Amino acid sequence: MKELKKGTISTPLGFKTSALWCGLKKKKPDLALIYSIVRAHSAGVFTQNLVKAAPVELGIRKLKDNYAQAIIINSGNANCCTGKQGLDDALLISRLLSDQLHLPAKDVLMSSTGVIGKYLPREKIIKALPKLVGGLGFNNAHKASRAIMTTDTFNKQIAVEIKIKNRPVTIAAVAKGAGTIAPDMATMLCFVTTDANIGQAALKKALKAAVDASFNCISIDGQMSTNDSVIIMANGLAANAMINENSREFKIFFQALKYVCLELAKMIVKDAEGATKFIEIIVKGAKSKKAANTAAMAIANSILVKTMIAGNNPNWGRIPAALGAAGVDFDADKLELSLGKKVVFKRAIPVLKDRQGLIKSLKKKEINITANLNNGCFEHTVYSSDLTVEYVKVNMAYN
Amino acid sequence: MKELKKGTISTPLGFKTSALWCGLKKKKPDLALIYSIVRAHSAGVFTQNLVKAAPVELGIRKLKDNYAQAIIINSGNANCCTGKQGLDDALLISRLLSDQLHLPAKDVLMSSTGVIGKYLPREKIIKALPKLVGGLGFNNAHKASRAIMTTDTFNKQIAVEIKIKNRPVTIAAVAKGAGTIAPDMATMLCFVTTDANIGQAALKKALKAAVDASFNCISIDGQMSTNDSVIIMANGLAANAMINENSREFKIFFQALKYVCLELAKMIVKDAEGATKFIEIIVKGAKSKKAANTAAMAIANSILVKTMIAGNNPNWGRIPAALGAAGVDFDADKLELSLGKKVVFKRAIPVLKDRQGLIKSLKKKEINITANLNNGCFEHTVYSSDLTVEYVKVNMAYN
Numbered sequence: 001m002k003e004l005k006k007g008t009i010s011t012p013l014g015f016k017t018s019a020l021w022c023g024l025k026k027k028k029p030d031l032a033l034i035y036s037i038v039r040a041h042s043a044g045v046f047t048q049n050l051v052k053a054a055p056v057e058l059g060i061r062k063l064k065d066n067y068a069q070a071i072i073i074n075s076g077n078a079n080c081c082t083g084k085q086g087l088d089d090a091l092l093i094s095r096l097l098s099d100q101l102h103l104p105a106k107d108v109l110m111s112s113t114g115v116i117g118k119y120l121p122r123e124k125i126i127k128a129l130p131k132l133v134g135g136l137g138f139n140n141a142h143k144a145s146r147a148i149m150t151t152d153t154f155n156k157q158i159a160v161e162i163k164i165k166n167r168p169v170t171i172a173a174v175a176k177g178a179g180t181i182a183p184d185m186a187t188m189l190c191f192v193t194t195d196a197n198i199g200q201a202a203l204k205k206a207l208k209a210a211v212d213a214s215f216n217c218i219s220i221d222g223q224m225s226t227n228d229s230v231i232i233m234a235n236g237l238a239a240n241a242m243i244n245e246n247s248r249e250f251k252i253f254f255q256a257l258k259y260v261c262l263e264l265a266k267m268i269v270k271d272a273e274g275a276t277k278f279i280e281i282i283v284k285g286a287k288s289k290k291a292a293n294t295a296a297m298a299i300a301n302s303i304l305v306k307t308m309i310a311g312n313n314p315n316w317g318r319i320p321a322a323l324g325a326a327g328v329d330f331d332a333d334k335l336e337l338s339l340g341k342k343v344v345f346k347r348a349i350p351v352l353k354d355r356q357g358l359i360k361s362l363k364k365k366e367i368n369i370t371a372n373l374n375n376g377c378f379e380h381t382v383y384s385s386d387l388t389v390e391y392v393k394v395n396m397a398y399n
Numbered sequence: 400m401k402e403l404k405k406g407t408i409s410t411p412l413g414f415k416t417s418a419l420w421c422g423l424k425k426k427k428p429d430l431a432l433i434y435s436i437v438r439a440h441s442a443g444v445f446t447q448n449l450v451k452a453a454p455v456e457l458g459i460r461k462l463k464d465n466y467a468q469a470i471i472i473n474s475g476n477a478n479c480c481t482g483k484q485g486l487d488d489a490l491l492i493s494r495l496l497s498d499q500l501h502l503p504a505k506d507v508l509m510s511s512t513g514v515i516g517k518y519l520p521r522e523k524i525i526k527a528l529p530k531l532v533g534g535l536g537f538n539n540a541h542k543a544s545r546a547i548m549t550t551d552t553f554n555k556q557i558a559v560e561i562k563i564k565n566r567p568v569t570i571a572a573v574a575k576g577a578g579t580i581a582p583d584m585a586t587m588l589c590f591v592t593t594d595a596n597i598g599q600a601a602l603k604k605a606l607k608a609a610v611d612a613s614f615n616c617i618s619i620d621g622q623m624s625t626n627d628s629v630i631i632m633a634n635g636l637a638a639n640a641m642i643n644e645n646s647r648e649f650k651i652f653f654q655a656l657k658y659v660c661l662e663l664a665k666m667i668v669k670d671a672e673g674a675t676k677f678i679e680i681i682v683k684g685a686k687s688k689k690a691a692n693t694a695a696m697a698i699a700n701s702i703l704v705k706t707m708i709a710g711n712n713p714n715w716g717r718i719p720a721a722l723g724a725a726g727v728d729f730d731a732d733k734l735e736l737s738l739g740k741k742v743v744f745k746r747a748i749p750v751l752k753d754r755q756g757l758i759k760s761l762k763k764k765e766i767n768i769t770a771n772l773n774n775g776c777f778e779h780t781v782y783s784s785d786l787t788v789e790y791v792k793v794n795m796a797y798n
Contacts, residue, residue, distance in 0.1 A: 051723030051731045081716055083732075083747035116716020117749045226720050303702060303786075304794055311795025317480055317515020321625050324450030332450045333482075348482035350516045387702075388795075389788045395703055396710025396787075 001256050004170070007159020008141030012170040012195035013237035014038060018135035019147040022128035024076030024114070024121060029147035031125060033097075033132050034191055035070045039107060040233035042068035043204040045211045047228035053080035054090045055110040056227060062106050066200040068233055069107040071191060072097055072132075073148050074125060075176075077114040080226045089122045096126055100133045111189050111229050113150055113176065141174070148176045148189055151394060156267040162256045164240040164249050169196045171256050175264040177271075188215060190230040190264055196253060197236035198243040205245055206254045207232050214261035218269050218383045219300040230261070269383045274390030277309050278366045282381045285373040291328045292380035298326030299369060299384075306387035312362040314355055316344045323371060330373040338370045400655050403569070406558020407540030411569040411594040412636035413437060417534035418546040421527035423475030423513070423520060428546035430524060432496075432531050433590055434469045438506060439632035441467035442603040444610045446627035452479035453486045454509040455626060457493070461505050465599040467632055468506040470590060471496055471531075472547050473524060474575075476513040479625045488521040495525055499532045510588050510628050512549055512575065540573070547575045547588060550793060555666040561655045563639040563648050568595045570655050574663040576670075587614060589629040589663060595652060596635035597642040604644055605653045606631050613660035617668050617782045618699040629660070668782045673789030676708050677765045681780045684772040690727045691779035697725030698768060698783075705786035711761040713754055715743045722770060729772040737769045 010017055014037040024030040044063045046056050062068065072094065079086045090110050098105040112120070145155040159172035177188035198206075211230050243249045270278050281299050286292035299305055302322035308315050316339045324332060337345040340361030344352040352358060361367075409416055413436040423429040443462045445455050461467065471493065478485045489509050497504040511519070544554040558571035576587035597605075610629050642648045669677050680698050685691035698704055701721035707714050715738045723731060736744040739760030743751040751757060760766075 049720060049723040050729065051719045051734075078716070081719055081744055081747070081749055085748065115714065116720060117714075117744065119749075226716075226723060307791050307794035310791070313795060315514065315516075317477070317625075320450045320480055321448060321515060324448040324625060330449065335450075345480055345516065348480070349484065350480060350518075387791060389791050392706050392709070392786060392788050392791055395706035396712060 001160050001162050001259065004159040004161055007172050008145070008157050009034060009172045009174050009191060009193040010138050010141040011159045011172045012193045014195060014235050015193045016136040016138055017140045017144040018132050018137065019140055019143040020128060020132055020135060023124045024074055029143055030074060030076045031128055031132060032073045032144040032147040033070060033136065034144065034193065035101065035136055036233050036235040038235050038237065039067055039069050040235040041066060041198060041200045041203050042231065042233045043207045044229060044231040045207055047226060049226050051081065051226050053078050053112060053227040054082060054086035055079055055112045056229060057087065058090050059109050059111070059229060059231070062109055065106065066204070067107055068109050069103050070097070070101055071109045071111060071231060073111040073189065075113050075148055075150050077112060077118060077120050078116045078227050079112040079120045081117040082119050085119060089120045093122060093125055097129055100129055109231060113148065113189055113227055116226060145174045148174070150176065151273055152176050152271055154271055156264050156271070158260050158263050160256050160260055162252050164196065164243060164252065167238060167240040169238040169240050170194060171196065171260050173260050173264055175268060177268040188228045188268060190215065190261070192230070192232035192257070192260065194232065194234045195236065195238035196234045196243060197238060197240050198234050198253060199245070202243055202245045202250055203232060203234050206250065206257050209254060210258040210261045213258050214265040217381060218265045219297060266383055269385050272385035273394045274388040275385035276388055277386040279309055279384040279386065280366065280368045280381065281384060282368070282370045282379065283373065284370065284379045285375055286378040286380070287329060287376035289378045289380060292378045295323055295326050295328045295371065295373065296380050296382040298322050299371070300382050303387050309362065309367055310386035310388045312359055314358045314362065319369060319371065320345060330375040334374040336372040336374065340364070341368055400559050400561050400658065403558040403560055406571050407544070407556050408433060408571045408573050408590060408592040409537050409540040410558040410571045411592045413594060413634050414592040415535040415537055416539045416543040417531050417536065418539055418542040419527060419531055419534060422523045423473055428542055429473060429475045430527055430531060431472045431543040431546040432469060432535065433543065433592065434500065434535055435632050435634040437634050437636065438466055438468050439634040440465060440597060440599045440602050441630065441632045442606045443628060443630040444606055446624055448625050450480065450625045452477050452511060452626040453481055453489045454478055454511045455628060456486065457489050458508050458510070458628060458630070461508055464505065465603065466506055467508050468502050469496065469500055470508045470510060470630060472510040472588065474512050474547055474549050476511060476517060476519050477515045477626050478511040478519045480516040481518050484518055488519045492521060492524055496528055496532070499528055508630060512547065512588055512626055515625060544573045547573070549575065550672055551575050551670055553670055555663050555670070557659050557662050559655050559659055561651050563595065563642060563651065566637060566639040568637040568639050569593060570595065570659050572659050572663055574667060576667040587624060587627045587667060589614065589660070591629070591631035591656070591659065593631065593633045594635065594637035595633045595642060596637060596639050597633050597652060598644070601642055601644045601649055602631060602633050605649065605656050608653060609657040609660045612657050613664040616780060617664045618696060665782055668784050671784035672793045673787040674784035675787060676785040678708055678783040678785065679765065679767045679780065680783060681767070681769045681778065682772065683769065683778045684774055685777040685779070686728060686775035688777045688779060691777045694722055694725050694727045694770065694772065695779050695781040697721050698770070699781050702786050708761065708766055709785035709787045711758055713757045713761065718768060718770065719744060729774040733773040735771040735773065739763070740767055
């Protein structure tokens with residue numbers, strides 16, 4: 001696998017994009033279109049939130065046939081908590097767009113991100129459709145990557161190339177998100193394009209597993225969005241021999257897709273609202289994978305741990321306290337804990353001598369926390385960010 | 400039941416207190432003693448955290464016989480994550496104190512609050528014991544209430560009088576906590592004194608139920624402390640007819656105890672670190688009491704809801720988003736939501752017309768959030784606070 005520097009979602013064969021400003025945000029691109037020149041095997045993974053945005057409900061329905069050809073994305077409005085009207089708006093926009101693209105309506109998906117509980121200003125989007133379609137091209141992906149941003153401070157793109165039986169296959173993706181998983185302002189969206197020729201079942205399985213190993217391993221504020229979506233379109237134009245489940249090629253494809261998703265997930269954490277630190281949390285020695293995940297997320301979501309890291313504060317006792325309240329079984333006397341790669345707690349006692357050294361290591365941009373529960377053989381890693389005054393300011397104001 | 404203005408934990412018959420500065424904190428009282436002149440039926444409710452402080456482990460053990468006569472409390476150090484040494488320290492201090500009080504060691508309890516992972520400077524406490532014992536009196540309760548504070552900005556006391564078969568019985572309590580349930584700086588401690596004559600089983604049952612209906616209904620930051628303790632001593636000096644379980648008198652006693660605990664719980668929320676608002680969250684129409692509690696806590700602990708309230712921000716979509724991710728079953732289309740007593744969401748659509756009115760009502764000091772899941776007949780109320788820049792600053796710095 002090799003990473004393609006400056007690769008975009010237009011790098012795989014046959015994917016065009018377009019982006020423009022239609023008036024949902026203040027003079028920033030706010031509408032994007034991703035289009036495959038041929039119908040593509042497609043799959044999606046969507047938020048588990050019971051309160052789902054209209055475009056998410058629609059996307060789940062439309063992807064039942066595992067096909068799609070275009071995705072329209074708006075920022076500035078989540079189209080969530082908007083009832084039947086919200087569904088009608090999303091349906092109308094995708095139908096009108098499908099007419100202009102000469103596609104069946106069911107192959108056009110929609111994604112939205114922005115504030116919850118406000119009706120979509122659909123006329124603004126409808127009016128912009130002809131220009132959006134007219135602007136489709138192979139060189140607009142950077143602009144499209146910016147049009148889906150909300151509080152993101154940088155755009156997040158990646159592309160890699162793999163070989164499937166000696167044929168080059170490209171996988172590319174774009175993501176947005178800066179407060180994963182935050183309900184209104186900071187929905188996580190990711191769109192993956194690939195020219196791989198891959199079966200529908202294999203594609204679905206690869207996406208689900210890649211999302212589990214990437215976007216589901218990050219937490220900025222423990223909040224699950226109503227709009228989170230990861231959608232992949234595989235148009236087959238690389239003309240490789242079809243990739244099916246359980247083959248050697250499937251593993252190559254899956255590893256590359258996982259890499260793409262994990263890199264974007266880490267970018268999202270690095271762009272977390274107000275964050276100054278990137279925190280890697282490893283829980284070892286858990287009784288099950290689920291226990292390792294729960295324990296790691298309890299540390300990742302503890303606002304006392306997050307403020308501690310923000311303040312270069314060596315007050316590590318907050319970590320065992322968060323672990324002990326996680327609802328995961330372990331023996332506190334067997335817990336081993338390191339912070340900033342320094343062992344701080346072992347055999348039930350504090351073992352750190354060099355407090356100044358710990359403070360120094362906490363001043364780094366990337367902080368590791370490793371907890372060994374010594375209660376089993378499962379391990380899990382999650383990525384998180386610190387909680388700063390700036391995060392609170394951003395979220396006090398955003399509406 | 401009548402509330403006794405200016406009542407303290409010395410108001411019930413036979414309770415003396417003492418407090419002084421022994422050097423754990425900077426020139427603030429940091430050591431307190433609560434003493435009953437006769438042996439008292441006693442009970443305790445302690446943190447569910449797997450990581451328990453040494454004095455908590457000791458307290459659980461010592462209360463197995465349902466008796467106590469004295470409690471020594473220090474602030475400035477939690478004596479947690481301190482292994483065998485921590486237990487030895489707490490044992491030694493309570494043994495030396497019991498000698499000076501001429502009591503069996505098992506009737507002397509200890510509580511600690513402060514930073515985790517540092518050994519207790521036990522010599523400072525031991526040196527202060529004679530003066531602490533010598534200072535016992537009926538008029539020191541205010542000083543004792545301050546000696547147990549950490550980041551609290553005001554001391555929290557209450558006393559009520561009830562009649563048990565025409566005999567006056569007094570229940571009083573003191574609490575500390577400003578970041579419930581926060582692992583190191585803001586442990587919640589509460590000590591209840593009463594001269595009631597009440598059976599041990601009845602006392603235990605009343606305390607457990609009162610804590611469930613009060614301290615377990617508040618959340619400032621979703622963090623569970625390693626040191627949380629509520630301890631009651633009932634010395635029987637009111638000489639009322641013994642209160643037993645399932646009697647009419649038990650109900651009177653329980654209601655008064657619940658009132659005392661709930662008032663202190665609300666004071667803790669009002670004193671939450673950096674908080675500017677008191678939030679009452681009512682979840683109705685849940686399938687079970689547990690579901691109502693989980694849903695209400697999901698709102699109470701959502702840092703996006705908390706920052707929204709801090710910013711007088713009418714971005715109410717964060718509330719259904721938090722509910723939908725709570726893991727509680729309901730139909731999003733049937734959800735009814737009001738914020739600041741104004742209905743904002745009903746029958747799957749946003750119904751608020753008067754946005755300015757909502758912003759105005761959010762500027763009040765006390766904010767109500769009511770969510771009706773329309774999915775059953777259970778209801779639960781919790782109390783919470785907003786999340787401010789000040790909270791983050793306090794917790795970045797504290798160690």
